[in-house]
Amino acid sequence: MYRLHTLPSTAGMAPHIVLREIGAAHELVLHDRDSGVLASPEYRRLNPNGRVPTLVDGDRAVWESAAICLHLADRHPEAGLAPPVGDPERARLYQWMAFLTNTVQADAMLYFYPGRYVTADDADRLKAVIVDRLADQFARADDALADRPWLVGDRFSIADAYLFMLARWTRHMPRKARDLPHLGPFLARVMDRPAVREVFRIEGLAEPYF
Numbered sequence: 001m002y003r004l005h006t007l008p009s010t011a012g013m014a015p016h017i018v019l020r021e022i023g024a025a026h027e028l029v030l031h032d033r034d035s036g037v038l039a040s041p042e043y044r045r046l047n048p049n050g051r052v053p054t055l056v057d058g059d060r061a062v063w064e065s066a067a068i069c070l071h072l073a074d075r076h077p078e079a080g081l082a083p084p085v086g087d088p089e090r091a092r093l094y095q096w097m098a099f100l101t102n103t104v105q106a107d108a109m110l111y112f113y114p115g116r117y118v119t120a121d122d123a124d125r126l127k128a129v130i131v132d133r134l135a136d137q138f139a140r141a142d143d144a145l146a147d148r149p150w151l152v153g154d155r156f157s158i159a160d161a162y163l164f165m166l167a168r169w170t171r172h173m174p175r176k177a178r179d180l181p182h183l184g185p186f187l188a189r190v191m192d193r194p195a196v197r198e199v200f201r202i203e204g205l206a207e208p209y210f
């Protein structure tokens with residue numbers, strides 16, 4: 001059985017969705033952000049970065065949300081959440097997963113934790129720059145969804161779970177992913193999935209959902 005360590009409404013959402021889409025037996029460990037547990041030696045043994053998510057699979061801990069999603073898709077090919085290795089569509093999956101985690105998510109971190117990068121005086125200026133950068137990046141996904149319901153192939157994949165997770169992080173920003181013409185309906189489509197609804201219920205998330 002898997003164990004997923006996470007906090008509500010964070011980078012743990014995509015792996016949580018993927019576990020539920022697969023229907024894999026798992027224990028969800030929903031930590032309290034203020035409990036200090038992420039800094040504890042026990043947790044740091046699982047994830048030396050002291051961040052969420054962390055997936056425990058047998059005697060192995062895997063950290064980095066995108067790596068966890070890829071690992072779960074590989075372990076459960078029958079769920080069809082990633083094209084097979086070697087399939088040209090698999091390259092498309094790698095492309096989106098890499099872009100989402102190393103460009104979009106990396107920039108989003110600057111918006112949510114500006115104090116880790118600049119002084120308080122510069123925080124608002126940094127956040128304004130990031131809002132524009134994210135809007136430009138989500139426009140790439142919006143373009144990709146202009147003539148297809150999902151990012152990769154013709155069915156929902158881990159890339160869609162990842163895009164959904166990051167896009168909803170803009171819901172309180174001045175420029176929202178949901179306002180884009182194709183991304184808005186995409187977010188509604190993902191939100192309608194029973195697995196996703198269940199994740200929101202379990203994580204205790206309120207509207208606006210995205």
Ligand SMILES: N[C@@H](CCC(=O)N[C@@H](CS)C(=O)NCC(=O)O)C(=O)O
Nearest residue numbers: 010011050051052053063064065066
């Ligand atoms: N690149 C990492 C980012 C992990 C990350 O920054 N997680 C945040 C939540 S979204 C976290 O644990 N924040 C708690 C903290 O930094 O204290 C991943 O995708 O797993």
